[in-house]
Amino acid sequence: MALIGYMRVSKSDGSQTTDLQRDALIAAGVEPGHLYEDKASGKQEDRPHLDACLKALRPGDTLLVWKLDRLGRNLRHLVNIVHDLTAREVGLKVLTGQGAAIDTTSAQGKLVFGIFAALAEFERELISERTKAGLESARARGRKGGRPFKMTPAKVRLAMASMGQPETNVAALCKELGITRQTLYRHVSPTGELREDGRKLLMGG
Incomplete structure (x- = not known):
């Protein structure tokens, strides 16, 4: 060792x-x-x-x-x-x-790195979503608005880690994740606990 x-x-x-x-x-x-x-x-x-x-x-x-x-x-x-x-x-x-x-x-250190890993996965998904959104925008010039990006497993894990911190600004978190407050609370509680929709998403169905 x-x-x-x-x-x-x-x-x-x-x-x-x-x-x-x-x-x-x-x-x-x-x-x-x-x-x-x-x-x-x-x-x-x-x-x-x-x-x-x-x-x-x-x-x-x-x-x-x-x-x-x-x-x-x-x-x-x-x-x-x-x-x-x-x-x-x-x-x-x-x-x-x-x-x-x-x-x-250490257990605490593993948790911190887990957040880093979730951020990296979120970064990959965000790049992918932005690319898709850009292609859709190019194909549909003149169409206003559009639905927010959907919830993903990486976003759920990041939301769990963030909501467990008292200093987290929920509005800023939703903006960063590209989801509505309603979508956030369907998946994760205000204290960072998994809710039914979030549990289903992480379990793949």
């Missing part, structure tokens, strides 16, 4: 040295010999040392990164990496930044 650290610096974001990342990872318990480092631009997808790092991980190990953006190129790439790690029984801990609550070795 080893702690493995991954670092990345990029000219595009101004981070020319890994000193800060290295110090933080070593302070968190990673042995210097268990550190992997890539130097890549933000657009460059080839990260040989990340590939080597992921291959070196064994069941029971934990991968540590300084910040979430050091690991994934984008949210979808990050979600795919963590799903792969989880399937291999490898944990992930983020030391600082907006993703610092992510620790897939």
